[in-house]
Amino acid sequence: MFEYSEFENQIVTAQQFRLTDKSGRLRALLGLEDGEPSLSLYDAQEELRLWVGVGEDGEPGVVFYDKMGIARASLGLGEEGDPGIHLLDKDENLRAVLSLESNGEPGLDLLDRNEKDRINLGLLDGEGACVIFSDGCDQSRIVLCTTENGAPGLDLYDQNDNIRASFSLEENGEPSLELFEEDEGSGIILDLNEDEE
Numbered sequence: 001m002f003e004y005s006e007f008e009n010q011i012v013t014a015q016q017f018r019l020t021d022k023s024g025r026l027r028a029l030l031g032l033e034d035g036e037p038s039l040s041l042y043d044a045q046e047e048l049r050l051w052v053g054v055g056e057d058g059e060p061g062v063v064f065y066d067k068m069g070i071a072r073a074s075l076g077l078g079e080e081g082d083p084g085i086h087l088l089d090k091d092e093n094l095r096a097v098l099s100l101e102s103n104g105e106p107g108l109d110l111l112d113r114n115e116k117d118r119i120n121l122g123l124l125d126g127e128g129a130c131v132i133f134s135d136g137c138d139q140s141r142i143v144l145c146t147t148e149n150g151a152p153g154l155d156l157y158d159q160n161d162n163i164r165a166s167f168s169l170e171e172n173g174e175p176s177l178e179l180f181e182e183d184e185g186s187g188i189i190l191d192l193n194e195d196e197e
């Protein structure tokens with residue numbers, strides 16, 4: 001039996017460390033990938049289940065794999081150092097992103113099977129909030145927002161990114177409805193004046 005003190009102040013240097021079980025199956029791998037350090041953990045069938053490392057962009061990340069070795073979730077920092085969580089389906093298509101923007105505001109993006117944005121939730125500068133519904137062709141169609149004072153608004157867009165209708169409540173609580181021509185020109189404006197009954 002050895003004493004731990006015999007190994008104090010000793011350094012072991014290697015480019016790769018492999019951990020195997022009693023049957024010789026690979027269970028963990030510590031090494032370099034493209035010059036960056038990483039740790040990979042495997043299950044009893046030698047399927048990769050967890051990867052922790054530094055990516056090619058120099059930012060740290062964690063990737064979770066299912067029993068088939070397919071990446072399903074990741075946690076990491078973007079090129080600007082902003083954190084994000086990515087969720088993927090069984091075909092490794094990105095389906096949801098939870099992020100924190102450089103201005104400190106959180107956001108949630110929900111994507112379809114073609115990885116097109118369909119719903120975006122976020123906080124605007126200040127205390128406003130916004131939900132955007134898209135049509136799958138990178139075109140926003142419905143925008144629902146509240147201002148920092150809490151006044152709500154709903155805007156409807158056509159397929160050419162032209163606003164066609166806008167419904168809102170002013171800060172004084174009065175409703176307003178605007179309908180626009182296709183070129184966003186003059187249209188119909190309906191509102192209630194605070195002095196009117």
